[in-house]
Amino acid sequence: MEFDCWGRVRDQLQSVIGKDAFQNWIEPLNLLRVTDGVACFSAPTSFVGTWVDRNYGDKIASMMTAEGVVVNRLGFKAEFMVENEEKKSTVKPTVPTTTSAPTGSKDLLGAPLDKRFTFDRFVVGKPNELAHAAARRVAKGGPVTFNPLFLYGGVGLGKTHLMHAIAWEIKERDPKTKILYLSAEQFMYRFVQALRFKDTMSFKELFRSVDVLMVDDVQFIAGKNSTQDEFFHTFNALIDQNKQIIISADRAPGEIDGLEDRIKSRLQWGLVVDLHPTDYELRLGILQSKAEIQFAQYPEVRLTDGVLEFIAHRISNNVRVLEGALTRLFAFASLVGREVTLDVVQECLADILRASDRKVTIDEIIRKVADHYNLRLNDILSPRRARSVARPRQVAMFLAKRLTSKSLPEIGRRFGGRDHTTVIHAVKKIEELRAVDNQIAEDVELLRRMLEA
Ligand code: ADP
Ligand code: MG
Numbered sequence: 298m299e300f301d302c303w304g305r306v307r308d309q310l311q312s313v314i315g316k317d318a319f320q321n322w323i324e325p326l327n328l329l330r331v332t333d334g335v336a337c338f339s340a341p342t343s344f345v346g347t348w349v350d351r352n353y354g355d356k357i358a359s360m361m362t363a364e365g366v367v368v369n370r371l372g373f374k375a376e377f378m379v380e381n382e383e384k385k386s387t388v389k390p391t392v393p394t395t396t397s398a399p400t401g402s403k404d405l406l407g408a409p410l411d412k413r414f415t416f417d418r419f420v421v422g423k424p425n426e427l428a429h430a431a432a433r434r435v436a437k438g439g440p441v442t443f444n445p446l447f448l449y450g451g452v453g454l455g456k457t458h459l460m461h462a463i464a465w466e467i468k469e470r471d472p473k474t475k476i477l478y479l480s481a482e483q484f485m486y487r488f489v490q491a492l493r494f495k496d497t498m499s500f501k502e503l504f505r506s507v508d509v510l511m512v513d514d515v516q517f518i519a520g521k522n523s524t525q526d527e528f529f530h531t532f533n534a535l536i537d538q539n540k541q542i543i544i545s546a547d548r549a550p551g552e553i554d555g556l557e558d559r560i561k562s563r564l565q566w567g568l569v570v571d572l573h574p575t576d577y578e579l580r581l582g583i584l585q586s587k588a589e590i591q592f593a594q595y596p597e598v599r600l601t602d603g604v605l606e607f608i609a610h611r612i613s614n615n616v617r618v619l620e621g622a623l624t625r626l627f628a629f630a631s632l633v634g635r636e637v638t639l640d641v642v643q644e645c646l647a648d649i650l651r652a653s654d655r656k657v658t659i660d661e662i663i664r665k666v667a668d669h670y671n672l673r674l675n676d677i678l679s680p681r682r683a684r685s686v687a688r689p690r691q692v693a694m695f696l697a698k699r700l701t702s703k704s705l706p707e708i709g710r711r712f713g714g715r716d717h718t719t720v721i722h723a724v725k726k727i728e729e730l731r732a733v734d735n736q737i738a739e740d741v742e743l744l745r746r747m748l749e750a
Contacts, residue, residue, distance in 0.1 A: 299328065310360070321408070337374065410478060414459075431570045435541060445568075446570075447546070485518055489524070509541045575616060600636075669689070676689075695727035
């Protein structure tokens with residue numbers, strides 16, 4: 298009864314607190330029992346317990362109560378104590394030994410690996426081909442040539458996916474390899490905890506005994522000085538032993554504020570590759586591949602031609618958002634039993650579509666237009682009226698009116714302090730020309746597509 302209740306609450310929590318927080322804090326917990334209004338959990342460390350209690354305690358208690366088991370507060374036991382107290386086997390089922398099972402969080406105290414994050418499921422396109430090639434190369438093993446491998450890129454572009462894929466492949470080839478994958482946040486918590494329990498020796502031993510160390514989202518330790526120090530020492534010790542290190546961040550090493558220079562330069566010794574924002578082709582490829590997976594789950598769903606293309610056009614960079622949109626669409630379609638047409642997409646994904654309307658800036662427009670016509674930025678902004686400059690300037694104004702929400706006077710100001718009537722004239726002129734001049738029509742279309750990509 299209380300276990301079913303916890304199962305339902307767990308499922309809800311993922312959407313309440315987000316996937317990452319869920320994985321970090323909730324997934325490692327096991328409900329032991331509920332007595333006298335106290336829900337008792339085992340947690341991998343006492344720190345995790347304290348943290349969950351402080352941040353989600355009330356929420357969990359009220360959710361469990363709402364689901365039918367009265368809970369007033371939570372209690373936590375650190376896992377090693379539980380094992381002594383109530384025999385390991387009653388606490389946790391033994392982890393199946395297939396390679397596709399997520400590794401438990403107790404496996405070397407790393408974070409669990411997501412079994413969907415494999416190379417098979419990673420769609421490769423121009424924006425990520427280098428990062429993918431580097432990841433494959435490192436996963437192949439052999440002499441350590443790229444050390445560290447530093448992957449960086451914006452949110453939801455596949456950094457974590459690639460890291461897990463490397464780990465799965467190495468594990469599959471050589472299950473004995475000790476791989477430690479964790480977020481920089483977890484690295485810090487472990488370290489802080491070791492300091493608190495005056496147990497830095499075993500912390501150091503643990504980290505220095507691994508064959509492959511993966512630290513995700515390393516920007517998180519920027520500015521946290523003692524953690525940085527420890528990270529640096531661990532890092533050097535492993536590199537000296539020729540152990541592979543893989544690191545990810547949301548930007549290039551040199552651009553992480555608050556990261557010490559010696560660390561920045563050390564990180565750059567290896568191979569630094571970035572994941573670029575997705576382009577239309579990659580988004581479409583990803584959607585097609587994810588749609589296949591969805592069709593397996595919802596075989597009754599029908600998509601009108603052009604639906605995936607529409608989503609690939611309209612939903613931004615972040616692959617996580619793209620996936621979320623598709624999942625919702627299939628669930629919706631299967632529920633209402635209607636064919637998914639563009640109207641259905643617009644209805645079902647209205648909020649996501651609105652949120653990912655790309656905000657094009659006037660600066661970007663001016664830059665792209667200048668590039669396209671081989672002009673300098675100053676030409677566009679200058680008072681020159683020669684046709685070779687004036688026409689591109691009008692194109693840029695036209696695009697600024699169409700693609701941004703800026704007012705006419707604002708646009709005029711940004712184009713070298715022109716009057717809003719000049720902008721109106723430019724917009725009209727380009728409208729007219731587009732109808733009769735193929736070259737202009739093509740230029741405008743091409744620029745629009747580049748700017749909205
Ligand atoms: P990051 O760590 O860069 O923020 P993730 O690796 O967590 O991003 O990716 C976000 C989601 O998008 C994951 O579900 C991942 O599987 C998916 N994803 C990202 N890139 C790709 C890709 N190229 N092919 C397939 N799925 C992808
Ligand atoms: Mg990530």
